[in-house]
Amino acid sequence: MTTAVDVLVITAHPDDAEFGVAGTVARWTREGKQVVYVVCTSGDKGTNDRTLEPKELAQIRQNEQRAAAKVLGVREVVFLGYPDQGLEDTPEFRKELVRWIRIYRPKIVVTSDPYRRYIWHRDHRIAGQVTLDAVFPYARDHLAYPDLLKEGLEPHNVEEILFWAAEDVNYRSDITETFDLKLAALHCHESQVKGFPNPSSVEDWLRSRCREMAEGEEFELAEGFHRVEISW
Numbered sequence: 488m489t490t491a492v493d494v495l496v497i498t499a500h501p502d503d504a505e506f507g508v509a510g511t512v513a514r515w516t517r518e519g520k521q522v523v524y525v526v527c528t529s530g531d532k533g534t535n536d537r538t539l540e541p542k543e544l545a546q547i548r549q550n551e552q553r554a555a556a557k558v559l560g561v562r563e564v565v566f567l568g569y570p571d572q573g574l575e576d577t578p579e580f581r582k583e584l585v586r587w588i589r590i591y592r593p594k595i596v597v598t599s600d601p602y603r604r605y606i607w608h609r610d611h612r613i614a615g616q617v618t619l620d621a622v623f624p625y626a627r628d629h630l631a632y633p634d635l636l637k638e639g640l641e642p643h644n645v646e647e648i649l650f651w652a653a654e655d656v657n658y659r660s661d662i663t664e665t666f667d668l669k670l671a672a673l674h675c676h677e678s679q680v681k682g683f684p685n686p687s688s689v690e691d692w693l694r695s696r697c698r699e700m701a702e703g704e705e706f707e708l709a710e711g712f713h714r715v716e717i718s719w
Contacts, residue, residue: 489639494522495593496512496522497618498598501551503599510668511597524564526552552676574613576617581620585632588643592643595645595648596647598651599652600653600654602615622645627643650713651710659704663701663706
């Protein structure tokens with residue numbers, strides 16, 4: 488069964504979307520666009536707290552992600568449940584992303600930039616690369632996964648991909664009016680925000696980043712992406 492949405496955001500971990508695209512997501516949902524998150528890992532290693540067991544942390548982070556998505560007006564969050572630091576570029580993972588792309592049939596897919604150099608979480612790199620491959624050519628080609636056709640999941644052509652944390656930014660999204668929602672959504676990830684050297688300064692740090700990204704534009708605050716429009 489398929490259900491078309493405007494945007495599919497594919498993240499490696501709970502909280503990645505809030506850092507990368509939440510201000511833009513909030514603007515999209517305000518405009519009436521339908522947005523769905525697919526979160527690939529459980530985030531079960533993302534803590535400095537040695538009293539937390541991975542299973543407990545995974546549940547905490549899932550709850551935090553749902554709360555953040557609610558703040559932003561995200562329609563649904565899908566959790567794939569892979570282990571944190573455990574993503575691999577495998578046929579099985581790629582097929583799973585193809586499945587969700589064909590289920591939701593988005594116009595836009597948003598994910599982490601797989602080509603960021605040097606210090607970059609391996610899960611981010613792999614999530615971005617496998618998402619890109621899933622979009623093209625696998626979600627497009629009916630012979631890629633004939634068994635998906637038997638499930639009623641027809642091929643789908645995504646129109647645009649946005650990569651956050653890109654070194655080659657070619658598109659800046661105005662989030663001046665939705666920055667406060669981005670900040671509120673980020674604060675939903677309490678288990679992560681408290682790991683900042685000075686959690687009380689998160690707003691100053693985030694505002695400074697978004698102001699820097701908007702330099703040269705007519706608006707004050709921005710999120711930056713590498714944008715690829717696909718001509719079919």
